[in-house]
Amino acid sequence: MEPAEDLERRISGIAALDQPVRRDLYRLLSERDGWVTRDEASEALSIPRSVAAFHLDKLVEAGVVEITFERMTGRTGPGAGRPAKLYRRGTREVSASVPERRYDLAGSLLATAIAEAERTGAPIADCLSASARAAGRVIGKEAADATGELKTREERRRAVLDLLARHGYEPTLGKRGEIALVNCPFHRLAEEHRSLVCGMNLDFLAGLLEGMGPADRLNARLAPEPGYCCVRIKAA
Known part of the structure; x- marks a missing residue:
């Protein structure tokens, strides 16, 4: 779903x-x-x-x-x-937030990273980076497979915007093709653990773009600005 x-x-x-x-x-x-x-x-x-x-x-x-x-x-x-x-x-947990928050996703990525760090002895930060990127890549690949071949730049860009919107980022497209993200799905965590969570978010979005495939070579980068997610997406 x-x-x-x-x-x-x-x-x-x-x-x-x-x-x-x-x-x-x-x-x-x-x-x-x-x-x-x-x-x-x-x-x-x-x-x-x-x-x-x-x-x-x-x-x-x-x-x-x-x-x-x-x-x-x-x-x-x-x-x-x-x-x-x-x-x-029912046993299913029901919770909702407006704006959209994805603390369940953050928890899953962190748990995966901790388990991998315990198994390998690698730093948790490195494991979190890898798990976030891998999760994003899977989501992006699934979206690309469901969408099928997109021939025009506008179609590919729209597919990226739709995927970001479905995951709560509330993307807006600027005049130069840069995508600003109005909402941070990990907002409260990012306020308390900015470096860790913003890094995780960056890796997740980078993986998501990789999984989506060629979309005019969009790259995710850290660009903190009040009122926006810490990540912005722009053409390379």
């Missing part, structure tokens, strides 16, 4: 809890150890069964609640009756 689509899905999941009955149902499921039936939810909240069923299914649609089916009588075969729908709180 693309990051932009995932953000929309996460926002929808959180928005589903804005309704008081759904919040109460979600809290109920969080407190219960195991699956809960519609009847149990209805009784616990003193609401009609149909209301409980409606809002539980809305939480399922939002991705914050899971379902299963089970015959409550324990019988099987003909005459056993229809299985009941049971609910429990």
Whole structure:
């Protein structure tokens, strides 16, 4: 799933809890150890069964609640009756931020770097640089494969802009073809550990451009400026 689509899905999941009955149902499921039936939810909240069923299914649609089916009588075969729908709180973490933040990606890159440093004895900074560049290269290559051959400079540049936008960078194209990144997906981490995180970000974007293939030889470089990501992209 693309990051932009995932953000929309996460926002929808959180928005589903804005309704008081759904919040109460979600809290109920969080407190219960195991699956809960519609009847149990209805009784616990003193609401009609149909209301409980409606809002539980809305939480399922939002991705914050899971379902299963089970015959409550324990019988099987003909005459056993229809299985009941049971609910429990989902195990998938749901969080969202505006502007877009990718602390999950930063955590994955750092964990990979630490594991590699422990395995090889190499400096963590070197391992982080390598893991960030490799991750960016994979993402860029996947995007290039999905896009197919792009014949014009405008098509190639647009593909790069679209990929950067999908990963939360909010790119803007300047008059001279330089790409400024309005948003930093690692903003809070960069404020606290600027050298480490900005270096990681630079390597990630450099790998992403490499993976995308020829795009008029775009290069990522550090160019810190207030209100922007520390990296800018320009033609070599």
